[in-house]
Amino acid sequence: MTTLPHVLVVDDHLEIRELLKRFLEQHGYRVSCARDGREMRKLVAGHEFELIVLDLMLPGDDGLTLCRELRASSETPIIMLTAMGEETDRIIGLEMGADDYLPKPFNPRELLARMKAVLRRTSTRQEAVEIEAATCKFERWTLDLSRRELLDETGVVLSLSTAEFDLLKVFIERPQRVLSRDQLLDMARGREAQVFDRSIDTLVSRLRRKLELDAKNPQIIKTIWGGGYLFAAEVIHD
The missing domain is CATH 1.10.10.10 (Winged helix-like DNA-binding domain superfamily/Winged helix DNA-binding domain)
Incomplete structure (x- = not known):
């Protein structure tokens, strides 16, 4: 039996969390949700996720801080959600190790397409032959x-x-x-x-x-x- 990909959505807006949970579950994903860094850390400690959707603007530790923290101990792909005008923060997020970003407001279908692309890249990297020779x-x-x-x-x-x-x-x-x-x-x-x-x-x-x-x-x-x-x-x- 194939295990459904497990996605973590970290966003402080209840409506966005519920919308993405319903939408992604309809498209074959298991979805867990967190409203801030504290809840995210608890979930990450107890579960393995194939991908994390991480909002930039969060109460407490912001998305950039959490992205840096995640990347220090994990290679789990991260897609950051950012406000439309925050180009500098998007660049910083990518430099900190985020795999992609999507500006708000966004169409859930575009997020789904980006998730599939990121997971495809991750999968093919893992399947690749390790080349250690010169x-x-x-x-x-x-x-x-x-x-x-x-x-x-x-x-x-x-x-x-x-x-x-x-x-x-x-x-x-x-x-x-x-x-x-x-x-x-x-x-x-x-x-x-x-x-x-x-x-x-x-x-x-x-x-x-x-x-x-x-x-x-x-x-x-x-x-x-x-x-x-x-x-x-x-x-x-x-």
Whole structure:
């Protein structure tokens, strides 16, 4: 039996807590609620949560303080709720370790979409192959992870942009797995990715032109129609 994801909503407004509890439970989540940091700490001490929705403006310790406290002892994903004009606080929240933010007032459906994206990123990071080696080899290529360089069989360095390297690293960590465009955007670009962003196709095309012997007949990065892309090459970790 699959356990439903357990979400903690921390907000001092009773109406918001009740609204989110009903809405998220309708969409397959278990939901606990806290109105301030004191209640949050009790719940966190006694339960494991897959995600925390944390309001910035709280009585007592504010959301930034609680975010810093949570991040010091936990990697549980955090989405912060902020007032519309508090851009500085949103930036500070992200720097303190929040995974995303949503300005109030918000549509619960947008919060749900952001939750799914954050949980998807977390899940795929946990499933990824841990790369401890300094280099990885595939086909005729060597990827130097510490130097962020790609070398051909003669040792010549092939220039990669930051986005190209990040996408190639995602593929290297997950060979022989079909990855959707949404997953690739989440893992390679995180919160910078925009809904309906098709730039992942452009990045894949650029990588193919650099990696493949014949970019029109790719053997390393294959398109899976209706699914996404698959890194088909065998990866050897040195």
